[in-house]
């Protein structure tokens with residue numbers, strides 16, 4: 001008999017009932033160190049008092065009103081995002097994949113309104129992930145996401161990861177945009193080199209096509225900059241955000257330049273929930289903390305600390321871990337045994353890490369994880385390595 005919850009997930013036998021900072025408490029009382037943060041979502045940890053206050057204060061006033069009206073919290077959050085980024089304008093969604101939907105629509109509408117309605121094709125990359133909606137799976141491609149869900153939304157082509165020659169060779173008079181994660185998350189923490197992102201910007205500029213960054217996982221302070229692309233010193237035309245922006249409340253956004261957004265006039269797009277007062281009150285509180293220069297400095301400092309520990313782990317357990325990759329608090333450990341075994345050993349040692357493609361386990365801790373908890377993470381991951389080693 002089918003379970004009452006549609007069985008699309010393979011779930012670990014764990015039920016968390018409470019969270020405190022970087023810790024999650026299981027129903028049986030065990031305390032797990034959370035290096036996954038709900039997959040890069042709980043950027044300020046669990047039950048952060050600042051976010052609890054923002055949420056409960058707003059909950060007592062007004063949860064939801066339609067986008068038929070002005071929403072003060074939405075305006076405030078849009079202003080913060082515009083102030084702190086390349087973007088001139090923001091649309092709020094409830095998830096990453098909804099942000100993908102709009103990014104794709106925006107790029108196509110842009111060309112339609114420019115009198116080039118043939119430009120509908122979007123170049124993407126193997127190993128990417130843009131969510132589970134029809135546009136999201138068509139953009140990322142690959143059997144794992146798309147098999148059985150045809151007919152797929154047309155107009156996407158996947159190129160080898162990081163292959164800029166392939167980008168050059170694939171641009172035609174029908175190309176609308178390139179979509180890329182500055183650091184692939186689900187794909188196994190695979191960063192695009194800064195010089196390659198810059199080169200990609202040049203390629204897009206020369207061809208006159210739009211560049212879409214998917215910063216759903218790598219954005220919102222994750223790499224120690226507010227947005228990951230800041231490291232390369234280039235900006236996109238359109239950017240997808242979600243995950244961390246709500247700190248655990250479902251919230252996403254599409255940020256864009258005035259030019260790229262020029263086709264999205266009144267009536268062209270909408271969302272019932274997107275940008276509602278409750279979500280945006282929390283989003284504002286997240287942004288106030290995460291966009292602070294001193295906070296980001298500290299993320300970079302602590303990320304250095306964590307990375308150092310992980311490098312040590314790789315050096316002392318070469319049969320378990322091959323290398324550390326990633327940036328800031330978006331780190332991956334390439335595993336030698338199946339990464340699922342490492343994740344399971346993590347459960348045994350009460351430390352949460354997240355599996356990814358390319359046999360990598362991801363570490364995406366809360367950005368405000370303490371130095372003490374980083375030291376504890378190293379201790380527990382050491383125990384994980386020993387356990388996996390012994391099992392081999």
Ligand SMILES: *Cc1c(COP(=O)(O)O)cnc(C)c1O
Nearest residue numbers: 095096097129130131185216217
């Ligand atoms: C998680 C993720 C998405 C999809 O976000 P949802 O909120 O699950 O729809 C899209 N892109 C990237 C890079 C992601 O990591």
